[in-house]
Amino acid sequence: EYNHYLMRSAIFVYAMGLDEYDEYVIRCVVLDNPTPFTMAEMASLTGNLSGNLLYRGGNVGGETAMMLHAIKELEKEEIGTSGIYEGGLDGAVGVDSEKEYPETSFKFFFNYCQFSPDEMETMLEEVDTDTGDGWMSVEVPTKVVLEDWDKNDCWRFLRNVCKTRFLNESPEEDDDDDDDDPDPYSV
Numbered sequence: 001e002y003n004h005y006l007m008r009s010a011i012f013v014y015a016m017g018l019d020e021y022d023e024y025v026i027r028c029v030v031l032d033n034p035t036p037f038t039m040a041e042m043a044s045l046t047g048n049l050s051g052n053l054l055y056r057g058g059n060v061g062g063e064t065a066m067m068l069h070a071i072k073e074l075e076k077e078e079i080g081t082s083g084i085y086e087g088g089l090d091g092a093v094g095v096d097s098e099k100e101y102p103e104t105s106f107k108f109f110f111n112y113c114q115f116s117p118d119e120m121e122t123m124l125e126e127v128d129t130d131t132g133d134g135w136m137s138v139e140v141p142t143k144v145v146l147e148d149w150d151k152n153d154c155w156r157f158l159r160n161v162c163k164t165r166f167l168n169e170s171p172e173e174d175d176d177d178d179d180d181d182p183d184p185y186s187v
Helices: 039-043 089-093 117-125 142-146 153-168
Strands: 011-018 024-030 034-038 053-056 060-069 106-115
Touching: 024 053, 024 117, 034 039, 039 053, 039 060, 060 089, 060 142, 106 117, 106 142, 142 153
Parallel strands: 053 106
Antiparallel strands: 011 024, 024 106, 034 053, 060 106
């Protein structure tokens, strides 16, 4: 773990690029750190999204909330190829909205995590000597990002999925025709 705040947490990278100081940064949100507050309580949001929990996305940022969702029709730019979009609250709950979208397609965060490329690389290389746990970059279905997870539950779920898959695979099952790689399981 990089710091105690990120201990046993799953994070979603939603932006990479230059920040306001022209430094290249990677911005992420913690997926499994819910607050006890709903969007109705914290932002006076009404409608079908008012009961959505607010998640603490990290330890950096200001006083505003960010919305991630899986609704392509809200015409926001997709984050990579994840099927996740940022923003679009007016279209999701606004007066002009003709459609009511399911609340499970939206997740709200305040604050975020931010890393330099070197910090992210260091995190991905570290392994806890006691548990063998370490950071891993994986692509997950949209539902995993938008799920309402309790503290550490997303991390636990992904850890178990990865652990099971690594333990059940053997080099004979490798479909890779690349003979130059002597160990397909090296990290």
